[in-house]
Amino acid sequence: MTSKDDVLAMVRSGLDYGEIGAALGIPPGQAYLIATGLPADGSHALTDADRRRPGFVEGSTQHLVNHGPVNPTRREDVLAWVRRRAAADLGGGA
Secondary structure: OOHHHHHHHHHOOOHHHHHHHHOOOOOOOHHHHHHHHHOOOOOOOOHHHHHHHOOOOOOOOOOOOOOOOOOOOHHHHHHHHHHHHHHHOOOOOO
């Protein structure tokens, strides 16, 4: 099990939470939570004491838990379904 000391040692070595998570096989937001005791999703109202915690990151940490959107521009299975539906609508079969 990963300890707070393990994660903080990695932070002190210069790794970011994405790299730490990858090295430990855990999500980056979980690594941040272990190190700081704070959720990375921005749901916590921060105090001055929170900001002084070892491993604290100034600015937004939501990227540690909310990865960017994935917007595939083409899916062959969807295109095939649309072709079948269009053919059926035009009386060309199922």
